[in-house]
Amino acid sequence: MSHVTPKSKPISEKRVDLSVRIGKLQLKNPILTASGTFGYGDEYAHVVDLSVLGAVVTKTVTVKPRPGNAPTRVAETASGMLNSIGLENVGLERFRSEKLPRLAKLKATVIASIGGETPEELETLLGALGNEPGVGAFEVNFSCPNVAAGGARFWADPARLERTLVGLRRLTDRPLIAKLSPDVTDIRETARACERGGADAVTAVNTFVGLALDLDRMRSKLGKATGGLSGPAIKPLALARCWEASGAIGIPVVGSGGIVSGRDALEFIAVGATAVQVGTATFVEPEAATRVLAEMRTWLAQHGHAKLSSLIGAVQAPAAQEPAKPHA
Amino acid sequence: MATTTRTWRQVSARVRTQREYGAGFRWLELEMPAGFAAPVAGQFVQLLLDPPSPVLLPRPMSVASVSKKGTKLVVGFLYAPVGTGTQAIARLEPGSTIGVTGPLGQGYPLDEPGTPVLVAGGRGVAPLLMAADVLAKSRRRCEFVFGARTASLLVGLAEARERLAKRGSKLHLATDDGTRGFKGNVVQMLDRLAPKLAGPLVIYSCGPHGMLAAVARWAMANGARAHLAMESVMACGTGVCRGCPLPRSAEARDRVLATGADAAPLQGNPEWAMCCTDGPVFEARELDWDRVE
Numbered sequence: 001m002s003h004v005t006p007k008s009k010p011i012s013e014k015r016v017d018l019s020v021r022i023g024k025l026q027l028k029n030p031i032l033t034a035s036g037t038f039g040y041g042d043e044y045a046h047v048v049d050l051s052v053l054g055a056v057v058t059k060t061v062t063v064k065p066r067p068g069n070a071p072t073r074v075a076e077t078a079s080g081m082l083n084s085i086g087l088e089n090v091g092l093e094r095f096r097s098e099k100l101p102r103l104a105k106l107k108a109t110v111i112a113s114i115g116g117e118t119p120e121e122l123e124t125l126l127g128a129l130g131n132e133p134g135v136g137a138f139e140v141n142f143s144c145p146n147v148a149a150g151g152a153r154f155w156a157d158p159a160r161l162e163r164t165l166v167g168l169r170r171l172t173d174r175p176l177i178a179k180l181s182p183d184v185t186d187i188r189e190t191a192r193a194c195e196r197g198g199a200d201a202v203t204a205v206n207t208f209v210g211l212a213l214d215l216d217r218m219r220s221k222l223g224k225a226t227g228g229l230s231g232p233a234i235k236p237l238a239l240a241r242c243w244e245a246s247g248a249i250g251i252p253v254v255g256s257g258g259i260v261s262g263r264d265a266l267e268f269i270a271v272g273a274t275a276v277q278v279g280t281a282t283f284v285e286p287e288a289a290t291r292v293l294a295e296m297r298t299w300l301a302q303h304g305h306a307k308l309s310s311l312i313g314a315v316q317a318p319a320a321q322e323p324a325k326p327h328a
Numbered sequence: 329m330a331t332t333t334r335t336w337r338q339v340s341a342r343v344r345t346q347r348e349y350g351a352g353f354r355w356l357e358l359e360m361p362a363g364f365a366a367p368v369a370g371q372f373v374q375l376l377l378d379p380p381s382p383v384l385l386p387r388p389m390s391v392a393s394v395s396k397k398g399t400k401l402v403v404g405f406l407y408a409p410v411g412t413g414t415q416a417i418a419r420l421e422p423g424s425t426i427g428v429t430g431p432l433g434q435g436y437p438l439d440e441p442g443t444p445v446l447v448a449g450g451r452g453v454a455p456l457l458m459a460a461d462v463l464a465k466s467r468r469r470c471e472f473v474f475g476a477r478t479a480s481l482l483v484g485l486a487e488a489r490e491r492l493a494k495r496g497s498k499l500h501l502a503t504d505d506g507t508r509g510f511k512g513n514v515v516q517m518l519d520r521l522a523p524k525l526a527g528p529l530v531i532y533s534c535g536p537h538g539m540l541a542a543v544a545r546w547a548m549a550n551g552a553r554a555h556l557a558m559e560s561v562m563a564c565g566t567g568v569c570r571g572c573p574l575p576r577s578a579e580a581r582d583r584v585l586a587t588g589a590d591a592a593p594l595q596g597n598p599e600w601a602m603c604c605t606d607g608p609v610f611e612a613r614e615l616d617w618d619r620v621e
């Protein structure tokens with residue numbers, strides 16, 4: 001592995017420049033909330049100053065409101081959780097008329113997550129929101145594991161991803177971030193398709209499909225058989241996907257999966273992520289995202305790194321590595 | 329009525345006491361730091377074990393008592409160590425710390441007019457002990473119906489008896505097997521009791537969902553109001569993850585659709601109410617009891 005020479009002389013935290021860029025969106029730091037784990041932002045606004053975060057990624061919004069799946073929707077697993085929420089959300093109209101104005105008042109940089117069962121639905125959403133002044137960028141959720149139509153499986157087809165992004169690209173001048181599922185044979189294929197389609201970045205990754213059983217009742221713990229696995233349990237898996245994706249494309253990668261500390265966040269940056277998302281950790285500790293940010297800043301200062309962006313991809317992507325030698 | 333002002337905080341609290349409570353239950357008292365709002369009866373908190381914790385998510389727990397010791401707010405819980413998380417909570421010694429997020433959810437509207445009837449099933453007695461205290465402070469007498477399968481599962485009976493006696497409220501016991509008090513369930517008890525009470529009745533209840541459904545149906549059939557404290561598996565406890573749905577009644581669905589949004593919490597989903605923010609206390613007419621699991 002390549003290796004950044006440790007700069008042993010600590011510097012003041014004030015001197016650490018955390019700013020990063022995704023397409024033309026300049027972020028004051030790389031810490032984002034993960035879609036679906038921070039609501040529409042205002043739910044946490046009395047305990048978290050949203051304006052200090054890199055951006056708030058809002059719950060995936062669809063054209064029509066969705067009531068979500070029948071119970072049970074969540075189950076804890078070893079160091080993680082499964083969810084089968086089913087994209088419950090308020091729908092486009094209320095998102096635009098109620099949620100965006102509140103986020104604007106809270107001075108948050110907003111990345112709006114949009115989801116659809118078809119390319120046409122995504123176009124409707126982007127047609128409506130594409131020029132909203134309160135939205136800094138869009139994250140397109142191509143990876144929900146919990147919906148019958150338009151979920152991760154549907155969007156796992158590189159050709160479909162590329163075609164869809166070409167269509168979306170025309171509808172907004174804001175950065176488009178494609179959020180990818182880890183449950184594909186090769187995430188480099190889907191990531192490259194997004195780049196070809198005109199995405200400004202990809203998020204790697206959404207939850208992994210998982211199953212938890214209640215053996216006494218001989219049924220799934222969730223109302224639907226499977227759900228999406230998140231939390232610390234998936235961090236090594238997500239880190240590997242993030243590493244693979246960033247090695248395959250030239251556009252930025254946003255890391256997601258199991259991040260609970262500043263060190264976790266920096267590991268994703270080191271394998272090539274330009275920004276990272278804090279998800280499940282927020283359910284445990286509502287102030288997780290701001291703590292991760294503070295820990296990241298402290299680590300960089302202690303290690304004498306004045307510029308976070310110089311660490312992006314400090315650990316080289318797999319393509320550039322020696323083939324792994326078999327071990328005994 | 330629900331409000332949109334959020335007052336919950338996540339704080340680190342100190343264990344003041346922890347002891348056996350009988351029938352396998354435990355009593356835990358936490359000393360809260362300044363800035364933690366006093367919970368009302370029916371509200372809950374999320375208890376988060378300090379690291380290293382054997383579980384990831386916090387555990388929801390109803391508030392069973394709120395008192396002041398000097399300037400400190402002390403919050404009590406009655407709980408059963410049923411699994412990994414609650415068993416780890418049971419091992420906490422006085423003086424150790426634990427994370428608390430709260431107060432969460434909508435409590436009992438104890439100021440509703442009518443004769444208050446508190447109906448507890450098993451460990452559902454926890455929030456009702458507190459409700460009885462609050463009613464007593466506002467000089468309202470209540471009827472306290474306490475039911476369980478068998479006498480030994482009348483958790484904290486001595487405690488309930490002592491608290492109620494001081495206030496001139498009446499305790500009515502019911503066991504399915506007749507080992508204590510009336511032989512039968514709490515709904516049969518309500519049938520016997522109701523004619524002797526000055527109407528209208530306002531019921532506050534907590535217990536297993538099956539019992540709550542029966543109490544809710546009884547209230548609707550008998551023209552009483554009933555406020556029932558529900559449970560659900562939870563992740564966030566704050567309305568964000570949308571992980572704790574309960575089925576709304578047709579009446580509630582129509583109202584949410586007509587107003588566009590719910591009076592308070594968040595998103596006004598016409599199909600599902602969230603236990604953590606729309607509840608955990610619901611009036612009987614808000615939920616579809618045929619679909620409650």
Ligand SMILES: Cc1cc2nc3c(=O)[nH]c(=O)nc-3n(C[C@H](O)[C@H](O)[C@H](O)COP(=O)(O)OP(=O)(O)OC[C@H]3O[C@@H](n4cnc5c(N)ncnc54)[C@H](O)[C@@H]3O)c2cc1C
Pocket residue numbers: 372383387388389390391405406407408409410411412413414415451454558559560561562608
């Ligand atoms: C609003 C609310 C208030 C509650 N108040 C109390 C209380 O005052 N006293 C008390 O003893 N318990 C209360 N509970 C239940 C308590 O939260 C669970 O017993 C606890 O989460 C179990 O955690 P565990 O790690 O010990 O068990 P786990 O290993 O997580 O589970 C053990 C068993 O408990 C069941 N369980 C898990 N979570 C819940 C849940 N949220 N509700 C019901 N069953 C669950 C599981 O299905 C399993 O059978 C309340 C729950 C809610 C939602």
Ligand SMILES: Cc1cc2nc3c(=O)[nH]c(=O)nc-3n(C[C@H](O)[C@H](O)[C@H](O)COP(=O)(O)O)c2cc1C
Pocket residue numbers: 034035036037059060083085087113141179205206207229230231232234256257258259277278279280281569570571
């Ligand atoms: C309850 C829950 C709801 C989620 N909802 C969404 C969603 O609406 N849209 C989306 O793109 N991702 C959603 N996710 C995935 C997260 O944004 C995140 O990518 C994933 O949980 C992995 O990160 P984590 O381990 O930090 O949670 C959800 C995750 C959880 C746990």
Ligand code: FES
Pocket residue numbers: 561562563564565566567568569570571572602603604605
């Ligand atoms: S537990 Fe997250 S919404 Fe209720």
